[in-house]
Each structure stands twice: as structure tokens, then as C-alpha cells.
Amino acid sequence: MKLLLVLPILLPLVTALVMLPFREHPGVQRGLALGASLAQAAVAVALLARVYAGGILTLQAGGWAAPFGITLVADLLSAVMVAATALIGLTTSIYSLGSIDRERERFFFHPLMQLLLVGINGAFLTGDLFNLYVWFEVMLISSFVLLALGGTPRQLEGSVKYVTINLLSSAIFLSAVGILYGVAGTLNMADLSARLPMIEQRNLLSVVAVLLLVTFGVKAAIFPLFFWLPASYHTPPVAVSAIFAGLLTKVGVYAIMRVFTTVFTGAESEAIFRILLWVAPLTMIVGVLGAAAQYDLRKLLSFHIVSQIGYMLFAIAIQSPLAIAGGLFYIVHNIVAKTSLFYISGIIREKSGAFQLKKIGGLYSTEPLLAALFLVSALALAGIPPLSGFWAKLMVIRAGLESGHYFVTAAALTVSLLTLFSMIKIWNEAFWKDDPGVVSATEEVHGNGRTALLYLPVVMLCGVILFFGLSFEPVYELSARAAAQLLDVGSYRNAVLRGGGL
Amino acid sequence: MNSLILSTSSRYLLVLLQLFSVFLLLRGHNEPGGGFAGGLVAAAAYALYFIANGVEEAQRVFRFEPLTVVVAGLGVALASTLPSILGGMEFMQSVWVNTGIPVIGKVGTPLLFDVGVYLLVLGITLKIVFSLAGEDEP
Numbered sequence: 025m026k027l028l029l030v031l032p033i034l035l036p037l038v039t040a041l042v043m044l045p046f047r048e049h050p051g052v053q054r055g056l057a058l059g060a061s062l063a064q065a066a067v068a069v070a071l072l073a074r075v076y077a078g079g080i081l082t083l084q085a086g087g088w089a090a091p092f093g094i095t096l097v098a099d100l101l102s103a104v105m106v107a108a109t110a111l112i113g114l115t116t117s118i119y120s121l122g123s124i125d126r127e128r129e130r131f132f133f134h135p136l137m138q139l140l141l142v143g144i145n146g147a148f149l150t151g152d153l154f155n156l157y158v159w160f161e162v163m164l165i166s167s168f169v170l171l172a173l174g175g176t177p178r179q180l181e182g183s184v185k186y187v188t189i190n191l192l193s194s195a196i197f198l199s200a201v202g203i204l205y206g207v208a209g210t211l212n213m214a215d216l217s218a219r220l221p222m223i224e225q226r227n228l229l230s231v232v233a234v235l236l237l238v239t240f241g242v243k244a245a246i247f248p249l250f251f252w253l254p255a256s257y258h259t260p261p262v263a264v265s266a267i268f269a270g271l272l273t274k275v276g277v278y279a280i281m282r283v284f285t286t287v288f289t290g291a292e293s294e295a296i297f298r299i300l301l302w303v304a305p306l307t308m309i310v311g312v313l314g315a316a317a318q319y320d321l322r323k324l325l326s327f328h329i330v331s332q333i334g335y336m337l338f339a340i341a342i343q344s345p346l347a348i349a350g351g352l353f354y355i356v357h358n359i360v361a362k363t364s365l366f367y368i369s370g371i372i373r374e375k376s377g378a379f380q381l382k383k384i385g386g387l388y389s390t391e392p393l394l395a396a397l398f399l400v401s402a403l404a405l406a407g408i409p410p411l412s413g414f415w416a417k418l419m420v421i422r423a424g425l426e427s428g429h430y431f432v433t434a435a436a437l438t439v440s441l442l443t444l445f446s447m448i449k450i451w452n453e454a455f456w457k458d459d460p461g462v463v464s465a466t467e468e469v470h471g472n473g474r475t476a477l478l479y480l481p482v483v484m485l486c487g488v489i490l491f492f493g494l495s496f497e498p499v500y501e502l503s504a505r506a507a508a509q510l511l512d513v514g515s516y517r518n519a520v521l522r523g524g525g526l
Numbered sequence: 527m528n529s530l531i532l533s534t535s536s537r538y539l540l541v542l543l544q545l546f547s548v549f550l551l552l553r554g555h556n557e558p559g560g561g562f563a564g565g566l567v568a569a570a571a572y573a574l575y576f577i578a579n580g581v582e583e584a585q586r587v588f589r590f591e592p593l594t595v596v597v598a599g600l601g602v603a604l605a606s607t608l609p610s611i612l613g614g615m616e617f618m619q620s621v622w623v624n625t626g627i628p629v630i631g632k633v634g635t636p637l638l639f640d641v642g643v644y645l646l647v648l649g650i651t652l653k654i655v656f657s658l659a660g661e662d663e664p
Contacts, residue, residue, distance in 0.1 A: 030617050038604060044597045087616035 028074060029083040030143040032106050035060060036113075040138035050129040051184055054121055057134045061114040064141070068103075068110035076104040076502070078350050080509070080519035082151065089136025090151070090520050092211035097151035097520055100506035101352060105148040105278055108359045111488065112270045113141050115481035116251070119367055120263040122477030123374075128173055128261070136173070140166040140267070147275050151520055153204065153211040153287070156279065157197050160243070167272060170264045171256060182256035189252040193242035200235035205230060214520035216287045217513050226291070233292040234487045236283055237299065246337060247307040247412050250330045254314065257329070258322035258379070262370030265322060269329055270363030274355050277336045281351070284340070300341035305435035308334030312442040321369045321379040325362070326444065328405065331439060332358050338436060339420045342427050348507035350419025355497065357404070357412040357492060364401040364485035368394065371478050372454055377463035381450065386459035395455050400486045402447035404493070407440050412492035415500070421441070527580065537577035540587070543571035551644050553652040561640035565647025573655050592656060595649030606635040622644025648652075 039060035046052040075081055075098050077192055085094040099107070117137070132384075150156050172183040172271055205211055207228050208219050223229060238249065245253040253273070257265050280300075284293045311331025318324035336358070339351025363451025369379065375391055376384035388395045404411035417440060424433035509515065547568035554560025576584035609621040622634035 026617065027611060034604075037600075041597060041600045041604065044593065064592075068639040084616055085618045086610075 026081075026083050028067065028071050029081050029149065030085075032064065032071065032149065033096075033142055033316050034111070035064055035067060036141040036145070040135040040142070043135040043138070044132070047130060047132070050126060053129060053134040057117045058121070058135065059140065061110070061117040065110040067515055068107040071098060072100075072103040072107045075100055078504070080516060082520050089522070091215035092208045093429055094155060095151035095212060095214075095520055096149045097214075098149055099516060099519075100502070100509050101149045101281070104352065104356060104502070104506055105274070106145055108261045108274075108289040108356050108458050109141065109144050109148065109271060111485075112139075112267055112359060112363050115363065115367070115484055118261055118477055119266065119481045120261075120313075122474040123263050123370060124261060126290065133170070133171055133173060136166050136170050137267070140168075140170065141204075144271055144275055148278060151213050153213060153216070153283075154201055156439070157194070157201055160197065160275075161194065163272070163275065163316070164194065167268065171260050171268075173264075174260070174309075175180040179259045179461070182259035185252045186256040186348045189242060189249075193239045194237055196242075197239040198231050200239065204232045204233075207232070212520070213282070215518040217289055218517055220288065220292075221290055229288075229292050230295065233284075233288055235470045237280070239284070240276045240279040242276070243273065244280060244337075245273050245330050245335055246303050246333055247264070247310050247330075250311070250333075253330060254318075254326040255325055258320060260365060262322075262373065265326075266366035266370070268365050269325065269366050269440040270359045273329055273333060275357060277333060277340075280337070281348075281510070285343070286513055286516055289513060297341040297343060300337050301429065301432060304334045304341055305432045306438040307331065307333075307337060308435055308489070309313070312326070312439045312446065315446050316442065316449075317340050319453075321372060321381060321450065322366070322385035324381075324450065325365055325369060328443065328446065329362060331443065331518055332362070332405070334437060334439070335417070335420055338424065338429075338432055342423050342429065343511075344423050344427055345507045345511060346419060346426065347423035348510055349500070349503040350416060350423055351505055352510075353412075353492075353503040354416040354420055355383055357489075360485050360488050360492075361401050361413060361520075362402045364397070364489070365405065365484055367478070367482045368398050368401060369477075371482070374475070374478065376459070377453070381453035381464040383460060384454050385457040386455075397479075397482050397486050398455065399457075400489055401482075402445075402450065404489045406444040406447050410493045412489045414493065415496050419500075419503075530607065533578040538577050540571050540575050542550060543574070544568055547644075549639060554640060555636065560641030562647055565644040566651065568644070568648045569651035569655070572652055576655065581656060584606075584657060588652060591655035592649045595645050596653065597649075599645030599647070599649055601642070601643045602645060603639050606638035606642060609635055 039056055039157070043053050044055050046056075071081075081098045082090075083096040084090055085096065120133070120137070141164060143159050143161075143166060146159030146162060147156055150159055164390070168183065168187050168319040171186055172179055195203055201211060204216070207223055207225055210216055210219060239307065242249045257268055259265075260268075284296050288296070308331050311327050311334065315324050315331065317325035318327060336351050336354050339347045339354060371394055372384065372387065373379055375394070376387060378384050400411065403415040407413040417436070421433055421436055424436065539578075547564040550559040550567055551561055551564035554564065572584055572588055575587060607618050610619040612616055615620065620635050622632050624632050
């Protein structure tokens with residue numbers, strides 16, 4: 025049964041490996057991608073059920089006990105994130121069947137997608153700070169190639185910014201890990217949480233905490249480290265930007281959540297949370313104002329990624345059980361809604377011929393289903409009841425009011441309104457106004473069967489949004505339990521170290 | 527480059543360096559060396575041969591498509607985890623078999639894993655070298 029913990033990493037890795045020899049057989053690769061992501065979804069659900077029923081699951085690779093060996097840990101937070109990854113992996117593999125061209129497939133698009141999932145799942149499941157760095161690298165290297173694959177000048181321009189800033193942040197991460205190892209003599213997260221309170225060089229620990237915040241902040245695109253994101257996410261094919269938009273920044277948010285609640289527990293965390301209380305509203309406001317100025321659909325959505333990250337940071341900074349539960353639910357809701365919106369932007373491009381809002385219009389009359397799906401995702405993002413975003417915002421804002429952070433809460437509410445404004449702008453421009461007839465639809469290769477492949481993932485994700493919104497009780501139950509488990513560092517430590525260590 | 531000395535010596539160096547790379551691979555369990563270092567040395571041997579005799583000659587001598595070697599390496603490394611999975615042990619726990627043969631002694635899954643790393647490093651380095659040489663179809 026322990027295998028369950030390693031399967032989310034092993035399965036995509038084996039799939040990628042099997043795919044490699046089939047370079048000239050895209051059909052085989054497509055079948056493998058679809059089959060593997062279905063299997064991964066099954067594994068993720070099984071893992072979540074197992075962790076929900078039986079508590080924290082750990083695996084010591086090679087039988088070397090923590091803190092000496094490589095530890096994999098799945099608590100509810102990790103299991104939920106793995107499940108969300110599996111959902112996005114599945115929908116993206118369906119979406120890419122209908123949208124990725126033959127040439128990209130020949131250059132290993134499908135294996136790279138699987139390797140990206142290896143890295144993401146590894147980052148969620150590892151119980152060791154150095155391994156977190158390694159999984160980040162696995163994820164980043166695949167994402168570099170996916171971003172640049174195709175080699176158009178626009179893509180390369182985006183990739184240069186993305187690669188540079190991410191390499192820099194990796195270097196910072198590695199230095200922080202090095203200093204931490206020098207100070208504490210261990211990198212196992214559970215062991216660190218036990219040792220750090222006893223370390224005397226507090227100033228060095230503060231340095232490490234800030235370095236880690238910067239490096240995770242770059243990945244999560246927080247203010248003022250977000251500028252690379254809107255500069256690069258609108259350049260690759262839609263399937264790639266959708267999975268990036270949905271998952272990659274959230275890995276950074278997850279890392280912030282994990283490191284500053286599980287690893288750092290003392291004064292350092294509190295200092296970080298004080299910084300986050302300033303950063304969160306700035307991230308929200310700058311993101312949404314950036315979006316207001318955009319008329320390129322995907323750039324606009326990219327700025328909204330940044331803005332939404334602010335809410336998650338706010339939830340982390342409050343640290344009450346309700347806030348963490350809200351923050352976790354917010355992450356999952358945002359992964360689903362944001363990916364769905366990116367998929368929709370791809371369909372809009374397919375049907376009307378452009379991403380530029382000025383050039384398109386009239387989609388409400390030609391594509392009523394698309395209009396309905398867009399409304400569900402967009403209103404969920406803005407936080408309109410009864411959709412998932414409403415509950416997520418309700419939890420975070422309520423936690424904000426309870427803890428007395430009125431200024432940040434007010435900012436969060438204002439940004440909600442501005443988000444709604446942005447979504448209405450897309451609605452007005454793309455769906456409501458008449459088609460200006462500047463560009464014609466791209467009817468090149470894609471027949472009706474392919475259109476169905478583009479619609480199916482959006483329908484699935486909108487179904488999830490509606491489910492979250494309409495039957496909120498079990499979802500709330502799950503996030504509350506995950507939050508309680510995350511805040512109970514002692515049980516995490518016991519599960520990993522089995523009472524040993526130190 | 528046309529250097530008689532280099533092209534003559536590279537033929538012998540190729541064999542010697544390959545022997546050395548296997549030596550590094552095997553001694554890596556407890557001492558400096560291992561699959562990564564061994565693979566790099568093996569790849570360097572072919573890179574030297576390519577510098578002396580041209581990329582086509584080097585590809586002919588190497589015989590395999592580098593990507594196939596990469597796949598084989600990853601496969602071998604992954605296969606080394608199978609005994610622990612099938613035996614119901616902790617994932618990646620090492621399994622040792624005592625062959626009883628002098629010199630060889632005990633053989634186990636860590637060696638298999640190292641062989642995988644060796645092949646992977648060899649394949650990927652040669653893929654890069656041959657691609658940079660410009661003769662390899664991208």
C-alpha cells in the first residue's frame with residue numbers, strides 16, 4: 025500500500041519513458057498520455073481517500089529512516105494538491121489532443137508534459153527541503169522546454185525572461201538550503217521543525233527565511249516579483265499556458281504554506297507573515313490593475329493569476345485554522361477556474377481567430393455553450409454565489425475580519441469588484457458586442473471532433489466548479505481537516521520521525 | 527581537424543577510457559566514482575574520438591542512437607526499484623545477491639541503478655555532443 029505514495033511520481037515518469045521511443049507515432053503517445061492521466065487521477069483519488077481515512081502517510085525510500093533518508097510524506101494538504109494536479113493533468117491531456125500540432129508532438133510534447141507532472145507531484149509529496157529543490161528543478165526544466173517548444177520569436181522572448189528569473193530564484197533557493205544545512209545539520213522538514221527552535225544563530229535563520237520567501241515568491245509570482253509571469257504565459261500554445269497558469273504558481277504558494285507553517289514555527293514565521301500582510305494586498309491590487317489595462321485575452325488572464333495569488337498569501341498570513349482552510353480551498357478553486365478560463369481563451373481563439381479583444385466579438389450568438397461555460401468560470405473567479413469562488417472568498421474574508429485585518433480585507437473586497445469588472449470586460453468584448461469582422465476564424469485543420477476535445481475539459485472543470493459551489497459542506501469539511509492537520513506540526517513530526525530523530 | 531597523432535591515439539584512448547569508465551562505475555559504491563562519473567568519462571571518450579575523426583565516424587563507432595541509450599538507462603534505473611516493490615519492502619530498498627564468485631562477490635540493485643545512471647549520462651551527453659556537431663538531425 026505504501027506504493028500509493030510513490031505512484032504519483034513513478035507513473036508519469038514511466039509513461040514519459042515508454043513514450044520516448046514512439047517519436048514518429050503520435051497516436052501511441054496520445055493514447056499513452058490519456059491512459060496515464062486517467063490512471064493518475066485514480067491514484068490521486070485513492071491517495072486522498074487513504075490519507076483522509078488513515079492519517080498522514082509516509083514513505084522512507086530505501087528503508088533509510090528519516091532524517092537520514094529521502095522521505096515522502098502525504099498529509100491532507102499534499103494529497104489535495106496531488107488530486108488537483110491529476111485533474112488538471114487529465115483535462116490538459118484531453119485538451120492537447122485537440123490543439124497540439126504534429127510538429128510539437130514530434131519534439132516530445134507529451135513526454136515533457138508527463139515530466140512536468142513528475143516534478144509537480146514530487147514537490148507536493150516530498151518531506152525534505154533539498155528534494156523540494158530537486159523537484160522544482162525537474163518541473164522547471166520541463167517547463168522551460170514546453171514554453172520554448174515551437175521556437176517562434178514571441179515564445180523565445182517570453183522564455184528568456186522566464187528562464188532567467190527562475191534560474192536566479194533557483195540559485196537563491198540553493199543558497200538558502202545550504203545555509204540552513206550549515207546551521208541545522210538536517211534538511212528533513214519534520215526534523216528541521218524540531219531543531220530550529222533550539223538554534224542560537226537566529227539572525228542566520230531570519231536570512232534563510234527571507235531567502236526562501238523570495239525564491240518561493242518568484243515561483244508564486246507575488247508582488248514585486250511577478251513581472252516575468254505576464255511577460256511569458258501568453259506565448260506558448262494554450263494547453264501549455266493553461267497547465268502553467270493552473271499549477272505552477274500554486275506550487276510556489278504551497279511551498280510558502282508548507283515551509284512557514286511546518287518548518288519555521290517561531291519568530292521567523294511571524295516576521296514572514298507580517299511581510300506577507302503587506303505583500304498580499306499589493307499583489308491583489310497591482311495584479312488586477314495590470315489586468316484592467318490589457319486587451320490581449322491571455323495577458324489579461326495572466327495578470328489575474330497574480331491578483332488571485334494575493335488572496336492565498338493573505339490566507340497564509342492570517343494563520344487561523346479558518347484562514348488556512350480557506351486558503352487551501354482558494355488554491356484548489358483557483359487552479360480549476362483559472363485553467364478553465366485559459367482553455368476557454370483557446371476556444372475563443374479557435375472560433376474567432378484572435379486573442380485580441382478589440383478584434384473579436386459576437387460569440388454569444390455563434391457559440392452559446394462557450395458563453396455559458398465562460399460565465400460559470402469567470403463568475404467563479406470573481407466570487408459570485410453559488411459558485412466555488414464565493415465560498416473561497418467568504419472563508420478568507422471572514423477569517424480576515426475575525427483576525428482584525430480590516431485594511432487587507434477591504435482591499436480583498438475591492439479587488440473582487442475589479443475582477444468582476446475585468447470579467448465583464450471580456451464578456452462585453454468577446455461575447456456581447458458585434459463581430460467587427462477584422463479577422464476570420466481559423467478553420468485550418470480542426471474539424472468538429474477536435475472541437476469536442478477542446479470543449480470536454482472545460483465542461484469537466486465547470487462541473488467541478490458547480491459541484492464545489494453547490495455542495496460546499498463536504499469540501500469545507502475536507503479543507504478544515506487539512507488545515508487542522510497542517511497546523512498540528514507535532515503529528516506531522518511524529519508521522520515522519522516515528523518518535524525518533526533529534 | 528586533421529591530426530595524425532590525435533586520430534591514431536584516439537583509437538587506443540577510446541578503448542582505455544571506456545575501460546576506465548567501467549572501473550569508475552564499479553568502484554563508485556564506496557569510493558569516489560559511480561555511474562555519473564563513469565558515464566561522463568565514457569561520453570568524453572567518444573567526444574575525443576569525434577574531435578579526432580569527425581562526427582560521422584564517431585556515430586558509426588558508437589553504433590546506437592543516443593536517445594535509445596537514454597531510454598535504456600532510465601529503464602534500467604527504474605527496473606532496479608522492482609525487486610523492492612515486488613518483495614513488499616520499502617520503495618527502493620536495496621536487494622543483494624551473493625554470487626559466491628570471487629572478485630565479483632555480492633551484486634545488488636544499487637549496482638543496477640548505477641548502471642542505469644551510467645547509460646543515461648552517456649546517452650544524454652552524446653546526444654548533446656552529436657547535436658552540437660550539427661550532423662545529427664535535430
